[in-house]
Amino acid sequence: MCGIVCYVGNNRAEPILIEGLKRLEYRGYDSSGLAVQDGSHIDHIRAVGKIVELEKAINGIDIKGTSGIAHTRWATHGEPTEHNAHPHSDEKGNVFIIHNGIIENYQSIKTRLEKKGVKFRSETDTEVLAHLIAQYFEGDLKEAVRKTMSQVEGTFGIAVIHRDLPGQIVVARRGSPLIIGVGEDGNFAASDVSAMVRYTKKVLHLNDNELAVITADGISIFTAQAKAVTRDAETVEWSAEDVDLDGFPHFMLKEIFEQPDTIRNAMRGRVDKGEGVPKLGGIMPVWDDLKECRHIVIVACGTSYYAGCVASYIFEKLTEIDVEVEVASEFRYRKLNFPPNTFIIAMSQSGETADTLSAIREARRKGARLLGIVNVVGSSISRETEAGIYNHAGPEIGVASTKIFISQLTILTLLALLLGRHHNMSLTDGVEAIRAMEKLPDQVKDILSKSNHIQAIAEKYYKYGNWLFLGRKYGYPIAMEGALKLKEISYIHAEGYAAGEMKHGPIALINPDMPTVAIAPLDSMYEKMINNIQEIKSRKGPVIAIVTEGDTMIKEIADDVIEIPPTLDFLYPILTVVPCQLLAYYCAQFLKRDIDKPRNLAKSVTVE
Numbered sequence: 001m002c003g004i005v006c007y008v009g010n011n012r013a014e015p016i017l018i019e020g021l022k023r024l025e026y027r028g029y030d031s032s033g034l035a036v037q038d039g040s041h042i043d044h045i046r047a048v049g050k051i052v053e054l055e056k057a058i059n060g061i062d063i064k065g066t067s068g069i070a071h072t073r074w075a076t077h078g079e080p081t082e083h084n085a086h087p088h089s090d091e092k093g094n095v096f097i098i099h100n101g102i103i104e105n106y107q108s109i110k111t112r113l114e115k116k117g118v119k120f121r122s123e124t125d126t127e128v129l130a131h132l133i134a135q136y137f138e139g140d141l142k143e144a145v146r147k148t149m150s151q152v153e154g155t156f157g158i159a160v161i162h163r164d165l166p167g168q169i170v171v172a173r174r175g176s177p178l179i180i181g182v183g184e185d186g187n188f189a190a191s192d193v194s195a196m197v198r199y200t201k202k203v204l205h206l207n208d209n210e211l212a213v214i215t216a217d218g219i220s221i222f223t224a225q226a227k228a229v230t231r232d233a234e235t236v237e238w239s240a241e242d243v244d245l246d247g248f249p250h251f252m253l254k255e256i257f258e259q260p261d262t263i264r265n266a267m268r269g270r271v272d273k274g275e276g277v278p279k280l281g282g283i284m285p286v287w288d289d290l291k292e293c294r295h296i297v298i299v300a301c302g303t304s305y306y307a308g309c310v311a312s313y314i315f316e317k318l319t320e321i322d323v324e325v326e327v328a329s330e331f332r333y334r335k336l337n338f339p340p341n342t343f344i345i346a347m348s349q350s351g352e353t354a355d356t357l358s359a360i361r362e363a364r365r366k367g368a369r370l371l372g373i374v375n376v377v378g379s380s381i382s383r384e385t386e387a388g389i390y391n392h393a394g395p396e397i398g399v400a401s402t403k404i405f406i407s408q409l410t411i412l413t414l415l416a417l418l419l420g421r422h423h424n425m426s427l428t429d430g431v432e433a434i435r436a437m438e439k440l441p442d443q444v445k446d447i448l449s450k451s452n453h454i455q456a457i458a459e460k461y462y463k464y465g466n467w468l469f470l471g472r473k474y475g476y477p478i479a480m481e482g483a484l485k486l487k488e489i490s491y492i493h494a495e496g497y498a499a500g501e502m503k504h505g506p507i508a509l510i511n512p513d514m515p516t517v518a519i520a521p522l523d524s525m526y527e528k529m530i531n532n533i534q535e536i537k538s539r540k541g542p543v544i545a546i547v548t549e550g551d552t553m554i555k556e557i558a559d560d561v562i563e564i565p566p567t568l569d570f571l572y573p574i575l576t577v578v579p580c581q582l583l584a585y586y587c588a589q590f591l592k593r594d595i596d597k598p599r600n601l602a603k604s605v606t607v608e
């Protein structure tokens with residue numbers, strides 16, 4: 001989705017802004033632009049397409065200014081054209097603004113302004129903000145932005161400059177992320193830490209309805225009522241290397257190969273081997289109620305939702321808690337009847353997914369308790385939940401989520417173990433589970449070492465246009481996640497199904513042109529999966545089976561097998577998903593897709 005990056009300092013702003021925009025490319029966008037200020041002169045350049053198009057448009061222009069705002073746009077209102085790209089300005093070209101989010105009442109404001117004679121030059125909702133700010137401006141940009149904020153409904157993260165106030169950027173937020181970076185040689189603002197982590201790791205998070213005035217040597221934060229706010233800077237864990245490819249052709253592959261470390265990071269300092277009890281400091285503020293709770297609802301979207309689906313089986317096995325999993329965009333519109341002491345767990349890599357945020361706001365209104373499992377520290381979901389657990393997985397840049405899925409599974413398993421040990425799970429079972437979890441990083445590494453084999457399988461099948469993924473119990477959400485990975489980055493049509501459902505419809509599709517990926521490790525569903533594979537083979541459907549090392553029965557019937565090491569049944573998803581990720585990656589590579597930035601997708605979906 002849209003990205004914001006701003007700089008004001010002692011250096012030329014343009015290269016810093018372009019570098020920041022490139023770091024935001026992974027979020028998905030269709031046009032970009034910047035406005036850089038040098039005294040009362042403002043260079044305002046926009047382009048459709050990739051950042052390289054913006055660089056071409058800038059080529060030959062000597063942009064000297066040391067403060068500026070820059071944006072990547074993902075079209076919502078109006079096509080991806082140059083005149084719809086941000087920054088937008090008022091008619092006189094005094095105010096320049098970039099905006100993430102949606103102004104819901106823009107049409108009524110636009111009509112009002114047009115009646116006053118204002119001429120609009122774009123189809124965007126954002127442009128109304130530029131005109132409103134210009135109308136309210138009486139020498140104080142912060143005041144003009146504040147008054148504008150009181151007029152608009154919807155969500156925004158904005159950054160604004162004014163021709164009369166060089167060296168000053170005003171930023172504000174409501175519902176869309178905006179982080180301020182405190183630098184040595186100037187200050188920053190961005191919608192995403194990765195845009196500025198190369199320059200600074202010291203950040204200040206803006207709360208909803210706050211605004212800030214940023215200059216080269218100062219940052220002042222204010223409430224919507226213009227009251228000054230003091231806030232300490234936090235240090236982000238991410239490093240500049242985290243946002244580099246480090247020799248990998250794509251971030252997705254780099255992140256798949258990081259997964260042994262992702263599991264270690266999710267578990268670091270969080271297990272007590274001797275007692276078989278995880279330690280999760282982040283949920284201690286609600287622990288007394290959580291340990292009594294018997295009903296949890298996990299709300300999430302996409303891959304995070306599938307991690308929640310796996311967790312429902314794990315909680316069922318290890319605890320006495322009923323777990324429901326809801327797609328966040330549906331949850332919000334349901335008539336909710338929670339039993340008392342119900343906890344909602346919002347799970348989100350970005351912590352900014354609009355549907356998940358809306359779901360927790362609705363749940364809060366209905367009196368539910370709120371926990372978050374989030375990767376991005378300080379993100380909206382982490383701030384709007386009572387307590388929670390961070391993934392500590394570093395930035396995930398590939399649009400297709402991989403390492404966060406594994407991290408979410410690891411954390412949810414730790415949480416289930418912790419609660420299970422407080423219910424009726426024995427010490428022996430707790431210790432056995434933690435021992436098995438500690439082996440997972442090396443076991444994932446072992447699967448990754450077979451990537452050539454998986455690549456060869458992808459080469460054999462990548463031209464097939466329709467795929468089926470089947471699994472049972474713990475393997476069912478992995479089938480859905482495997483199908484999602486394949487379709488989103490290779491554009492191959494794929495469906496994930498509960499294997500038992502196959503004979504209730506999808507079996508009609510089976511023929512020699514439709515490969516099936518069968519998630520068939522040696523768990524309690526093994527025999528049933530063999531039956532499904534037999535059914536497919538007797539209809540001449542090709543089968544790629546993900547099996548436990550040493551399996552001989554499936555090897556005889558499947559066309560291709562990918563082996564994974566043995567583990568406990570409820571830990572298999574952490575292993576079975578890895579071959580699915582690699583299969584999707586290599587198919588997309590053979591099809592020459594834009595793997596880290598698949599068409600139409602955005603990393604962080606901040607609109608509903």
Ligand code: F6R
Nearest residue numbers: 302303304348349350353400401
């Ligand atoms: C798929 C994918 C998406 C996200 C979904 C939720 O590979 O990345 O389905 O999982 O948009 O995003 P978060 O976890 O940031 O809330």
